[in-house]
Amino acid sequence: MSGAPEPGYDPYAFEPFAVTVDLAVFTVRGGALHVLLIRRGQEPYAGAWALPGGFVLPRESAETAARRELAEETGLPEQVVADLHLEQLRTYSEPDRDPRMRVVSVAFTALVPDLPEPAAEGGGDAAQARWLPLGQAPDLAFDHAAILADARIRIRSKLEYTCLATAFCPPEFTLGELLAVYETVWDTVLDRPNFRRKVLTTPGFVEAVPGAARLTGGRGKPAALYRAGPATALHPPLLRPEGPTR
Amino acid sequence: MSGAPEPGYDPYAFEPFAVTVDLAVFTVRGGALHVLLIRRGQEPYAGAWALPGGFVLPRESAETAARRELAEETGLPEQVVADLHLEQLRTYSEPDRDPRMRVVSVAFTALVPDLPEPAAEGGGDAAQARWLPLGQAPDLAFDHAAILADARIRIRSKLEYTCLATAFCPPEFTLGELLAVYETVWDTVLDRPNFRRKVLTTPGFVEAVPGAARLTGGRGKPAALYRAGPATALHPPLLRPEGPTR
DNA sequence: ACAAAAGTGTTGCTTCTACACCCATGA
DNA sequence: TCATGGGTGTAGAAGCAACACTTTTGT
The missing domain is CATH 3.90.79.10 (Nucleoside Triphosphate Pyrophosphohydrolase)
Known part of the structure; x- marks a missing residue:
């Protein structure tokens, strides 16, 4: 002013x-x-x-x-x-x-x-x-x-370009829950294995909680638990598919 | 409120x-x-x-x-x-x-x-x-x-992820001028050929002005002229190098 | 001829995508 | 043993970085 x-x-x-x-x-x-x-x-x-x-x-x-x-x-x-x-x-x-x-x-x-x-x-x-x-x-x-x-x-x-998705999750969460956040907010379907790799290879996005696991849907293999990591930006970004996949 | x-x-x-x-x-x-x-x-x-x-x-x-x-x-x-x-x-x-x-x-x-x-x-x-x-x-x-x-x-x-750099340029500009914008704002040195390809292959980032050319430094080959295109977002983004290259 | 700036080509590496497949658990 | 969700592997495609090289101009 x-x-x-x-x-x-x-x-x-x-x-x-x-x-x-x-x-x-x-x-x-x-x-x-x-x-x-x-x-x-x-x-x-x-x-x-x-x-x-x-x-x-x-x-x-x-x-x-x-x-x-x-x-x-x-x-x-x-x-x-x-x-x-x-x-x-x-x-x-x-x-x-x-x-x-x-x-x-x-x-x-x-x-x-x-x-x-x-x-x-x-x-x-x-x-x-x-x-x-x-x-x-x-x-x-x-x-x-x-x-x-x-x-x-x-x-x-x-x-796409920040780690904010973890803010939608409880303090400890599974990668399936994190995936669901992306799919819900973007209204798309993502490839689970690729999503997993992307998240785990981005330094500081999530940190494993050693030994912890949780059953999610009642059925299926228990999923490993993660915490939000110290990173805030996502470099390179996690781009959402363009066409409405859903 | x-x-x-x-x-x-x-x-x-x-x-x-x-x-x-x-x-x-x-x-x-x-x-x-x-x-x-x-x-x-x-x-x-x-x-x-x-x-x-x-x-x-x-x-x-x-x-x-x-x-x-x-x-x-x-x-x-x-x-x-x-x-x-x-x-x-x-x-x-x-x-x-x-x-x-x-x-x-x-x-x-x-x-x-x-x-x-x-x-x-x-x-x-x-x-x-x-x-x-x-x-x-x-x-x-x-x-x-x-x-x-x-x-x-x-x-x-x-x-990085928008076409805003063209706003720093006059209505018609050369790719060298656009490159200079990026290098100045980011304080880095970019590879000219790769920059060129990236800009030209991003649909709608710039449009060629047919036949037009301009001498820039007084010397050298005259550069083709471009206008800002209709695109506003840059998908995928043009990521800046991390280490201070300059 | 030389310097300077624009522009093209090529090669190898990294990343992404798509999809097949295995693992652990409850019903 | 089957359905369900978690997790691993891999081959092809696409994108990116590095750098050699050609083109066109002014001096």
Whole structure:
């Protein structure tokens, strides 16, 4: 930024802006990508579904506000919210995106493992918080449908060149579970042996948990367990097939 | 966002936020990456260099404000500003990033071809606008050094998997010029024949201008001319070498 | 003739893809 | 013993890196 408002630095010289945060929090559950939504308890859009979020307080950064609102509005466990990897998506600033007043919203994306349904009784304004599958997402308040669409595009391409997919998995996971994350988010079918090799030969993507194994589908050979490794980028990337394979 | 301020919708109920935009506009000139900076004419940081930018007006989106401020503060040609590809970098919202008041800033990145020095006399608050090489960038006002660093990281990786490099080139360019863009931004040396093949075999990256050729260094064989093609993504990507080759 | 820059060809290596096949477990 | 999911092997194709070599211009 640069330059001051012409009359000087009077903070009240302009029509004020409100600054909010919105969160697109995703998880993979039962072969479908789900997003965490709340049902609004107040006007405008009372009763409609919306992304969790809310106003940034005077002494907060957007990141801090995002974490606070997520904890308040959804029943996500304390620890999950604290450790969450939040990533800025972009900022939405169209003048009429909120009917009340001028509201600029900083949108974030986050990925979490499949968790139990959040406590139905969130605090704050949210009457209800639920995971809903993207395929049958209801109409959303404000411009949240657009934000959600942008967030989905972002995470789809992020899986290609980052190690973020492990964020969808519990602390210890099988390669089959990791594969399912990719297949679900990309809506494709990947070759299991090749996927396996790619993941294991990328240094730092995953680390084996020695000796550990787990049965997944009830049947079949128990699968070895892995933890997320220290790597964050995927070089070279894991490209998704172009044609819709599914 | 969701939920209203507790007392209702009174826009003045909270300490107001100001919303600004900041722009990191890059060009490649003489083998060095340059950024467009202005010298501030007012307090705070009067006399210091800063990224161009300014306040978002009540009826503007951040994108509109960015374009307007860029036109006002720097002498960039009308047409260049209108056609510019602006991309949001991220939003900076630390509470004390501006000493005057609470200011949240939406940062943008843009790439332009090597242009003549902007008119020294920008309008608005900017006393002066200049291209400065990144290597010898001065201290910047506010948190602009951090924004600039983030922007640089972003464009470096964007060259890998998008066709954005052509935005640094004039409408018609040689492959040698495009190569120079990559080598400058990445600070590496690339193999010319391999680079050439990669660019030409990526559908839609560049289009040949039939029959056209241009002498570049004064000497040597005239180079064929190309235009930017319709493609925007680079699949598969053009990965930069890891070790600092230069 | 020489230097400089553009452009072509070739070879070997690495990576990816497709698919066949074996292993461990529950029903 | 069969179905199911985990895991290994391999041959062909594709892509990439390195480098030798040809072409066209100005001096």
